[in-house]
Amino acid sequence: xxxxxxxxxxxxxxxxxxxxxxxxxxxxxxxxxxxxxxxxxxxxxxxxxxxxxxxxxxxxxxxxxxxxxxxxxxxxxxxxxxxxxxxxxxxxxxxxxxxxxxxxxxxxxxxxxxxxxxxxxxxxxxxxxxxxxxxxxxxxxxxxxxxxxxxxxxxxxxxxxxxxxxxxxxxxxxxxxxxxxxxxxxxxxxxxxxxxxxxxxxxxxxxxxxxxxxxxxxxxxxxxxxxxxxxxxxxxxxxxxxxxxxxxxxxxxxxxxxxxxxxxxxxxxxxxxxxxxxxxxxxxxxxxxxxxxxxxxxxxxxxxxxxxxxxxxxxxxxxxxxxxxxxxxxxxxxxxxxxxxxxxxxxxxxxxxxxxxxxxxxxxxxxxxxxxxxxxxxxxxxxxxxxxxxxxxxxxxxxxxxxxxxxxxxxxxxxxxxxxxxxxxxxxxxxxxxxxxxxxxxxxxxxxxxxxxxxxxxxxxxx
Numbered sequence: 001x002x003x004x005x006x007x008x009x010x011x012x013x014x015x016x017x018x019x020x021x022x023x024x025x026x027x028x029x030x031x032x033x034x035x036x037x038x039x040x041x042x043x044x045x046x047x048x049x050x051x052x053x054x055x056x057x058x059x060x061x062x063x064x065x066x067x068x069x070x071x072x073x074x075x076x077x078x079x080x081x082x083x084x085x086x087x088x089x090x091x092x093x094x095x096x097x098x099x100x101x102x103x104x105x106x107x108x109x110x111x112x113x114x115x116x117x118x119x120x121x122x123x124x125x126x127x128x129x130x131x132x133x134x135x136x137x138x139x140x141x142x143x144x145x146x147x148x149x150x151x152x153x154x155x156x157x158x159x160x161x162x163x164x165x166x167x168x169x170x171x172x173x174x175x176x177x178x179x180x181x182x183x184x185x186x187x188x189x190x191x192x193x194x195x196x197x198x199x200x201x202x203x204x205x206x207x208x209x210x211x212x213x214x215x216x217x218x219x220x221x222x223x224x225x226x227x228x229x230x231x232x233x234x235x236x237x238x239x240x241x242x243x244x245x246x247x248x249x250x251x252x253x254x255x256x257x258x259x260x261x262x263x264x265x266x267x268x269x270x271x272x273x274x275x276x277x278x279x280x281x282x283x284x285x286x287x288x289x290x291x292x293x294x295x296x297x298x299x300x301x302x303x304x305x306x307x308x309x310x311x312x313x314x315x316x317x318x319x320x321x322x323x324x325x326x327x328x329x330x331x332x333x334x335x336x337x338x339x340x341x342x343x344x345x346x347x348x349x350x351x352x353x354x355x356x357x358x359x360x361x362x363x364x365x366x367x368x369x370x371x372x373x374x375x376x377x378x379x380x381x382x383x384x385x386x387x388x389x390x391x392x393x394x395x396x397x398x399x400x401x402x403x404x405x406x407x408x409x410x411x412x413x414x415x416x417x418x419x420x421x422x423x424x425x426x427x428x429x430x431x432x433x434x435x436x437x438x439x440x441x442x443x444x445x446x447x448x449x450x451x452x453x454x455x456x457x458x459x460x461x462x463x
Contacts, residue, residue, distance in 0.1 A: 009049040010083065011059070011111070012038060012076040012090070016151075019094040021087050023047075024075075027059070029264050030311045031066025033073060038087045049077065060113040062262050066310060068157050071123045075111040124154045124182055128190045137192075138166035139180070147400045153182055158195060158308075161355075162249055163399045165194065177402070179250055198251040207244070207253050209233030220246055220253075223315055225304050228283045229258055243283050245307035256307035267303060267312060268292050280305060285315060335377045339363075339384055348404075352377040352384075357392065357401040376401060 011024040013033045022035035025045045036042040049055050056077075064070050078086045090109065093102040114123075131141060144150035149159035162177040179195040203217045210230050212220070219227035226244040232255050233239045241258040263277045269292035276286045285304040291314075293299055306313040335352040337344060340363050348358045352375070361372040374392040376385045387395065395401040 008080040009077050010038075010046045010080045011049065011056075012078060012087065012109075014074045014076075014094060016072050016074070019091055021076075021091045021094075023083070024059075027062055027066070027264070029267055030309075031063055031068070033063070038083050040084065043080070043083075046080065048080070056111070057116045060116040064113055065260050066262065068160075068310065069151050069155050070113060071155055072151060075113065076106075076109040077111045078109050124156060124190075126154060129182070130190075134192060138164065138175075139192075143399050144180075146398050149180065153180060157181065158247075161400075162197070162402055164396070179247070179252075195247065195250050195252050197249070201246045201251050201253055203253075207232070208242075208255055209239075210244075216244075220244070223285065223304065223317070224248055225285070225306060226283060227285065227304075230255075230283075243305050243307040245305075245309075247308045254308040256305075256310060260310070261305055263305075264312075280312070285317075336384065339375055339386075351404045355402055356404040357387075357395075358404045374401075 012021050013024050013035060014021055021038060022033075023038040023042065023045075024033045024047045025036055026034040026047060028034050036045050047055070047059065067073075076090060078090075086109070090106070093099075093105050096102055097106055134140070141150065144153065144159070144163070147159065147161050147163060149161060149163060152158070152160055158179045158181040161179075163180050164175055164177055165180075167174050167176070177197060181193045181195065183191055183193045185191055201220055203212050203220060210232050212226070212230075216226050216228070216230070219225060224246040229241040230244050231239055232242045232244075234255070242255040243258060243261065244253060244255050246252070247254050258281070261281075263280045264272070265277075266272060267288065270288050270290065272280070272286075276288075279286050280303070283305060285302045287300070287302045289300040290298045291300065302315040302317050303312050304315055305311070335344075335349050337349070339360060342360060342363055344352075344358075344360070348360070351358050355376075357374050357376045359372070359374055361370075363371050363373065365371060371388075373386055373388050375387075378385055392401065396403060
């Protein structure tokens with residue numbers, strides 16, 4: 001690593017499995033590098049490194065504390081006047097980084113974030129993972145990679161999605177969904193932590209030594225955030241101010257030390273005032289108008305620190321100040337009402353909104369032939385992904401889809417010929433979305449049961 005810092009140097013960055021070299025201009029609100037193309041015309045925007053300043057140390061401290069996947073990025077430091085000569089060579093060398101000559105060139109400019117902020121972060125060494133032990137829970141390296149969970153977990157984060165795990169109970173295999181993370185015990189041994197799904201956040205019991213007020217409970221239920229800094233004591237004698245939020249996938253309470261979050265100077269194109277930054281740093285929600293979306297449309301909403309996401313999040317609340325642009329933004333985030341001309345039920349659309357994969361039947365191909373399958377809504381891409389049942393089964397086994405519990409009964413009946421307790425005595429076919437007998441079916445079911453009981457009683461009486 002080139003440790004000498006010249007008067008004018010800039011920071012370049014590449015992403016894993018992507019050799020496109022970009023120049024760093026700062027940090028995004030989620031802690032990832034903000035970049036531009038490394039060209040002369042963009043030079044005024046580059047993050048300039050001065051040998052008499054601690055720019056790199058501050059940058060990497062914030063990067064390592066806020067970015068969820070620090071190891072996803074590789075950094076390089078080069079003299080600013082050599083950008084046009086070094087950048088194309090660096091890009092070429094990165095196509096074969098293990099070549100001795102290439103490696104020597106790359107290492108000359110490579111920057112290790114932890115060297116500038118040694119106390120801020122140290123990635124997990126994958127060799128410490130006991131894969132044989134995880135296999136007993138149905139967890140494999142391939143499964144974590146395909147679900148996009150391995151890299152965040154190696155960075156001490158929770159898996160970004162629910163992962164299906166297998167446990168044994170009374171000789172039977174039991175499958176459940178949970179988020180996973182790695183933690184060290186008191187002896188320094190690496191352990192898998194399972195974050196199970198809870199029916200609701202546990203707000204009536206002390207959390208890390210803190211007791212929630214009624215206002216805290218209301219905030220956590222309504223927004224997922226406490227709305228203020230709370231003093232916690234995770235270990236005896238270790239008191240600290242922290243943001244507290246609800247994990248929206250598991251309903252687990254999550255705390256984040258207040259000093260781990262740096263409030264940015266601007267957010268989605270809106271410059272924050274000192275008062276707004278102070279409110280955000282205290283855990284309060286701040287309403288911003290005319291923020292710019294990824295599609296360059298303006299919208300307004302409340303922003304607030306979320307401890308689970310370790311960054312600011314957008315909350316679309318029933319705020320009297322909401323503008324028409326915000327309502328349009330909310331509508332744009334809605335899942336479609338139909339899929340391939342098939343109208344979706346409210347339950348199906350609700351499940352899609354929650355990121356679940358939904359079963360859809362009676363779709364028609366170009367020849368008018370019926371077929372069935374599964375769909376998942378991708379809000380970032382604003383599109384619906386489709387997969388056939390065989391593909392869905394594989395995806396489910398690999399833990400890369402989230403099953404739709406609203407329609408599990410109907411899917412079982414349609415696909416597997418199964419019934420549930422409420423419908424096992426109903427002889428008539430169930431209709432789409434039906435998980436309980438209709439009044440008419442229930443009446444027939446009760447009448448038949450009464451007749452059977454009457455016959456049994458008659459046979460039991462001797463004259």
